[in-house]
Amino acid sequence: MKDVAVVAYCRTAIAKARRGAFNQTHGIPMAAHVLKEVVRRAGVATDEVEDVVLGCGLPEGATGHNIARNAGLYAGFGMDIPGVTINRYCGSGLTAASMVANRIATGEIKAAIAGGVESISLVQFNMNLNHFIYEPLQQQIPAVWWTMIQTADHVAKKYGISRESQDEYVLKSQQRVAEASAAGKFAEEIVPLETTMLVKDKESGDTSEQRVALAEDEGPRPDTTLEGLAGLEPVNPGGTVTAGNASQLSDGAAAVLMMDADLASQRGLPVLGLFRGMQLAAVPPEDMSIAIAPAVTKLMRHHGLGDSQIDLWELHEAFAVTTLYNQRELDTPWETTNVNGGAIALGHPYGMSGVRYLGSTLLELERRNAQRAIIGVCAAGGMATAAYLER
Known part of the structure; x- marks a missing residue:
């Protein structure tokens, strides 16, 4: 089996869904933008890309019709480069990377792109819900169709994770994001995208189009305080999830170029x-948030890893309760867990996030001259993906 190298990574800035810069941006140009840039950063020719695999949590409408293939065409990759779109909800991006890695490891291909894209603005609020629920399964397992907020409230109550601890975690995450942003860490990842957004006047209600170039994440709130978080009402009566301790609905895209490690080394690629x-x-399904811990445990067992060998941990911030539960179960040190904050502050375009974690974690390993990292991402339906990275 061949070693699989990540030779380049980039992403768009993350925009707020509906109110942000990408609220009119179709998924094809958004994804094509990072496809073109990741090839440029890798220093390879487009005809060396043998496949494009994109994760997408909502693959319909503006992110439907096999967006991986269409984005590759729009990026100018050529008619002979195929593409496939996959959905494991929030685990879609890491699953895309795994699919590419497996084909490289077995020698089927030498290089391909794994990525993720989501336009929550254009898709989530216009979904085709015709026959969405299958009643025989719903009667057996109703939680298959619970909202993710319902699952988070359930886990918080079941496992004794208080509202106060969730808000305290959010404050820490927002602070870490602010520090990372000030240090230019996110700027290193982002490729600015010029687009047209729809702007609504708050007073008159009139809308107009505005040309913008998004180069910074829109979600972070560096002025967050515990008092402000405590003042937010729960989304569901009696619950603990609020707009402040849940990941933000967002739009964005990310990509990594993966290659046979020997070939990358021979060519002196980065x-x-x-x-x-x-x-x-x-x-x-109702326990969705807790799936990261068993996925990570299984991963570490498979690779014969001990806790002390891991230099960085990235545990998905679907909700504060998600990170708090899995950090507690895995007993990861806070000083090496989510060191640059996470999706609560930055936002969470479902299909994109796993790829963002993959690329940003590798960059952080390099900054720290560290060697090993674990990523864990939960997904709707009670699932989780976990990946092992090494420098």
Whole structure:
């Protein structure tokens, strides 16, 4: 089996859904933008890309019709480069990377792009819900169709994770995002995208189009305080999830170029690190947030890893309760867990996030001259993906 190198990574800035810069941006140009840039950063020719695999949590409408293939065409990759779109909800991006890595490891291909894209603005609020629920399964397992907020409230109550601890975690995450942003860490990842957004006048209600170039994430709130978080009403009566301790609905895209590590080394390409593998776990759908811990445990067992060998941990911030539960179960040190904050502050375009974690974590390993990292991302339906990275 061949080692698999990540030779380049980039992403768009993350825009707020509906109110942000990408609220009119179709998924095809958004994804094509990062496809073109990741090839440029890798220093390879487009005809060396043998496949484009994009994760997307809502693959319909503006992100439908096999957006991976269409984005590749729009990026100018040529008619002979195929593409496939996959959906494991929030685990879609890491699953895309795993699919590419497996084909490279077995020698089927030498280089391909894994990525993720989501236009929550254009898709989530216009979904085709015709026959969305299958009643025989709903009667057996109703939680299959619970909202993610329902699952988070359930986990918080079941496992004793208080509203106060969730808000305290959010404050820490927002502060870490602010520090990382001030240090220019996110600017290193972002490729600015010029687009047209729809702007609504708050007083008159009139709308107009405005040309913008988004180069910074729109979500972070560096002025967050515990008092402000405590003042937010729960989304569901009696629950603990609020707009402040849940990841933000967002739009964005990200991509990594992966290659046979020997070939990348021979050509002197800028290898960011190695993708060593991915493992999965599944739990009852209502317990969605807790699936990361068993996925990570399975991954570490498979690779013979001990806790002390891991230099960085990235545990998905679907909700504060998600990170708090899995950090507690895995007993990861806070000083090496989500060191640059996470999706609560930055935002969470479902299909994009796993790829963002992959690329940003490799960059952080390089900054710290560290060697190993674990990423864990939960997904709707009670699933989780976990990946092992190495420099």
